[in-house]
Amino acid sequence: MSKRVSLTQYLVEQQREHDNIPAQLRLLIEVVARACKRIAIAVNKGALGEVLGSAGSENVQGEVQKKLDIISNEVLIEANEWGGHLAAMASEEMDEIHIIPNRYPQGEFLLLFDPLDGSSNIDVNVSIGTIFSVLKKPTNHEGVSEADFLQPGNQQVAAGYCVYGPQTTLVLTVGAGVVMFTLDRELGGWFLVEQDVQIPADTKEFAINMSNMRHWAPPVKRYIDECLAGTTGARGKDFNMRWIASMVADVHRILSRGGIFMYPWDAREPSKPGKLRLMYEANPMAFLVEQAGGAATNGQQRILDIQPTKLHERVSVILGSKNEVERVTAYHEKAGKP
Ligand SMILES: O=P(O)(O)OC[C@H]1O[C@](O)(COP(=O)(O)O)[C@@H](O)[C@@H]1O
Numbered sequence: 001m002s003k004r005v006s007l008t009q010y011l012v013e014q015q016r017e018h019d020n021i022p023a024q025l026r027l028l029i030e031v032v033a034r035a036c037k038r039i040a041i042a043v044n045k046g047a048l049g050e051v052l053g054s055a056g057s058e059n060v061q062g063e064v065q066k067k068l069d070i071i072s073n074e075v076l077i078e079a080n081e082w083g084g085h086l087a088a089m090a091s092e093e094m095d096e097i098h099i100i101p102n103r104y105p106q107g108e109f110l111l112l113f114d115p116l117d118g119s120s121n122i123d124v125n126v127s128i129g130t131i132f133s134v135l136k137k138p139t140n141h142e143g144v145s146e147a148d149f150l151q152p153g154n155q156q157v158a159a160g161y162c163v164y165g166p167q168t169t170l171v172l173t174v175g176a177g178v179v180m181f182t183l184d185r186e187l188g189g190w191f192l193v194e195q196d197v198q199i200p201a202d203t204k205e206f207a208i209n210m211s212n213m214r215h216w217a218p219p220v221k222r223y224i225d226e227c228l229a230g231t232t233g234a235r236g237k238d239f240n241m242r243w244i245a246s247m248v249a250d251v252h253r254i255l256s257r258g259g260i261f262m263y264p265w266d267a268r269e270p271s272k273p274g275k276l277r278l279m280y281e282a283n284p285m286a287f288l289v290e291q292a293g294g295a296a297t298n299g300q301q302r303i304l305d306i307q308p309t310k311l312h313e314r315v316s317v318i319l320g321s322k323n324e325v326e327r328v329t330a331y332h333e334k335a336g337k338p
């Protein structure tokens with residue numbers, strides 16, 4: 001068997017040879033990876049660990065929280081609080097930002113996460129995940145506030161996710177391509193399995209929740225109608241469809257073999273730009289997808305260029321294989337908003 005490269009080894013080598021991972025960021029990524037390992041263990045125990053089912057509470061977006069949403073959030077907070085790398089954290093499951101308490105050393109980074117993505121799949125034993133994003137705290141003032149988090153995604157210094165599926169895999173970018181590490185449960189370590197991940201520019205596979213079709217805007221309807229028409233329509237080729245309902249798992253498939261993922265604006269709640277969260281879901285995934293040669297827009301503009309106005313902001317998401325994303329975006333441009 002060829003020599004295995006561990007996550008630590010990979011990060012240290014990147015730091016030494018390419019100077020693209022400062023020591024504090026490397027340590028922060030390792031802490032997040034350790035937290036994901038703990039979440040993976042809890043996910044794996046399932047009913048035996050009494051982690052399934054609803055927690056009986058609601059988060060700031062009015063969604064019912066699952067026990068694992070709360071457990072994963074607590075694991076990430078606890079693991080990252082004392083390390084000295086962070087100034088504050090923000091989570092899909094917390095109304096407000098979590099400032100690192102004074103009793104711990106303060107760091108220069110901000111960590112944002114969707115602790116458990118794909119909550120509707122927890123109890124049915126389908127792949128779920130954790131998504132994270134790292135920003136630098138602005139240095140022009142003392143202390144930290146929510147406003148410090150409101151940076152466009154193009155300011156991210158690292159982003160990634162962990163997918164808890166048949167394998168537990170950590171996918172990471174620090175702005176120099178995308179790498180994947182799989183957890184070896186016996187050894188308890190992460191090992192490099194994929195380097196320089198690339199998304200093919202063309203695809204014949206789309207992912208969208210088709211049950212919302214009647215609520216879509218015309219450009220999305222046009223694109224999907226053309227895919228469904230297959231060889232008999234404008235595209236002249238047949239398409240396949242996949243929808244896992246865990247963004248992490250759908251994006252992981254796209255990073256592995258290409259495809260397009262869409263959770264567009266729809267008319268069910270017209271005042272909301274979309275279902276997915278800009279800061280915890282769209283930005284980190286857009287960073288990864290672009291770093292793998294793909295594209296990510298909200299139909300109007302590059303997701304990474306959106307200036308957030310609030311922490312829990314939602315956004316329409318179209319991402320994956322470049323040529324397909326550009327096609328859907330062009331359909332939006334022709335049609336005007338949304
Ligand atoms: O059930 P729907 O409407 O198809 O939504 C599925 C989408 O919702 C999400 O589960 C939202 O994430 P959370 O589970 O973190 O709330 C995405 O992962 C997924 O793409």
Ligand SMILES: [Mg+2]
Nearest residue numbers: 114117118281
């Ligand atoms: Mg999510």
Ligand SMILES: [Mg+2]
Nearest residue numbers: 092114116117
């Ligand atoms: Mg979630």
